[in-house]
Amino acid sequence: MDNEVKMQAKNVDFFYGKTQALKNVSLDVYTHKVTAMIGPSGCGKSTFIRLFNRMNELVPHTSLCGKIFLDDLEINSPLVDAVDIRRRVGMVFQKPNPFPKTIFENISYGLKVNGIKDKLFIQQKVEDSLKKAVIWNEVKDRLNDSALKLSGGQQQRLCIARCLAVETEVILFDEPCASLDPISTAKIEELILELKKDYSIVIVTHNMQQAARVSDYTGFFLLGELVEFGKTADIFTKPQDSKTEAYITGRFG
Amino acid sequence: MERHLDQELADLNKLLLKMGTLVETAIFESIEALKELNAERALKVVSDDKVIDELENSIDECCLDLLALQQPMAVDLRFITMSMNIATDLERIADLAVDIAQRVLDLTGKPLLKPLIDIPKLAGFAKQMSKDALDAFVNKDADLAASLILRDNEVDKLRNLVQKELIEDYMLKDSSTVTRAVPLLLIARHLERICDHATNIAEDVIYMVEAKVVKHHPKTE
Structure with missing residues (x-):
């Protein structure tokens, strides 16, 4: 496996209260590859993926041992800003979660939060991100419509575009197709295969066939x-x- | 919608084409070696077979990965499973070319028992049917595949003719001809088997294109 490592988990234990959810997990996520996590419900795969952008620390009474690196940066070090980690390591969830705003604002929001004010730059970035997420042709004439009017599959691609706008480096997908029909699922899978050329991708899925189709590496x-x-x-x-x-x-079983 | 799978299927197709081209060369070279009783050419057919064997393994691995990872359906599923069958038949054809080359080595240094007339005709069938089988596969041409299957009877008749002549006119009359007659007998058999494998490929092509099973049926429509 002579690939460049983008993220790395080293001897990770994770607890919800006294319940141990992860036991001594070490795993490398490679640059420009899709890494899939499979396993039955409750096996810890979602817990594990959420460690990569510090989402678990939002859950009370949890504790983590071991280290997680993004490139050479230990992401849980006290000097590291969680918001910055979540910009560099974006996440797409099972249920599409667009903001109750316009399509345009969904994408521009992250840029504005990051202090970007140049309108032309923002417009260009919105267009680029929507194109990369292969949704531009479907929304270019209605950028000011509410994102909530989009179909489930479109909303999911919009959420992916939202990650891309803020120059993310890693995209975590947590069951991204669980609530989508087969055609929308196929579109997201094709998109994942396109995105890996520029990003490193981790996907958690219940659907073993999906892991087989889209990933380069798989962890059980x-x-x-x-x-x-x-x-x-x-x-x-x-x-x-x-x-x-x-x-x-x-x-x- | 362009699918990622399409690229992988195109790659598999390329591997099969590469193997098919090498197999056609093997048949051609083994027959030329026979015509010339050329040991050097025959030996090259034997040594080149390794590449074809390796290609068969690569194709099998590629097909297995596609089946396991892509869950292909309908025409994609038929293409992948038939590719596995076709690779097996191509490899067997190449082995038969090696068998012919080895019989040529048995024959070199001795005068030919008789001028070769029907064996080159059989060789012509073997070359053309293998080529047509591959063309039918490449162009997904079920009609060409069906026409090829019909030729197999003619091949069997020709093989029987060669066999009868060698046994009755030579081996039974003069036992000292046996060492030169048997390799020719075997070559006729190998050529006929090549045509059988080409027929198998044609049957697989029909299944791949039309989802129609014509295997083990006495006649095609």
Whole structure:
């Protein structure tokens, strides 16, 4: 695996109160690759992905041991600003969550919050981001309409565009297609494959087939442990661990 | 909508074309080696087979990955599964070209038993049917594939003719001809088997294009 490491988890334990959700997980996320996390409900995969942009610290009574790096930066170090981490490591959730604002404002908001005032720059950035998220042609004539009028699939691509506008480096997808129909799902999957040329991507999915289709690397989680991690083609054709084999062939449990 | 899968299918297609071209060359070279009784050419067919074997492995791996990772459906599924079948048939054809080359090595240094008349005709069938099978695959041409299947009977007749002549006119009459007759007998058999594999490919092409199973049916419509 001679890839450049973009993010790295080192010996991570994570607790909700006294319940241990992650046990000594170490994993590398490679630059310009799609890394998928699969595993049954409650295995810790969503908890794990949320560590990459410090979303878990918003949950009370949680604690973390171990280290997480973005490039060489240890993201939980007291000197690091969580907001800056969340700009560099964007997140797209299961349910599309556009702001109750116009399509344009959804994208420009992040830029304005980051202190950018140049209107021409903002306009250009909005257009570029919407184009990259392959939604521009569908919304270019109604940028001032409410984002809530868009379909679920369009809202999800708008949320992706919102990440792209603020020059994110890593995009975390937490079940991005769980609430979408098959056509919208296919569009998001194609988009993920396009985006990996410029970004590093981590995706959590219940849909094993989706992990197989879009990812370069796959990690299988079970009961808070990373059971197996490797190239997706290897995981799905010749897994090394019998637990991984049982899960991906549906013999689990 | 352009799909990511389309690029991967195009890559698989390229691998099969590359293998097909090498297999056509192997048949051509083994037949030329026979015509010239050229040991050097025959040996090259034997040594070049390694590349074809490796390509078969690459195609199998590519197909397995596509099946496991992309969950192909309908025409995509038929294309991938038939690609696996076709790669197997192409590899067997290449092995038969190697078998012919090895029989040529048995024959070199001895005078030919008889002028070759029907064997070159059989070789012509083997070359043309393999080429047509590959063309039918590339162009997704079910009509060409169907026409190819019909030629197989003619090949069988020709092979029987060669066999009858060698056994009855030479081996039974003069047992000292056996060492020169048997390699020719085997070559006729190898050429006929090449045509059988080309027919298999044609049947797979029809299934790939029209989703119609014509295998093991005595006649195609």
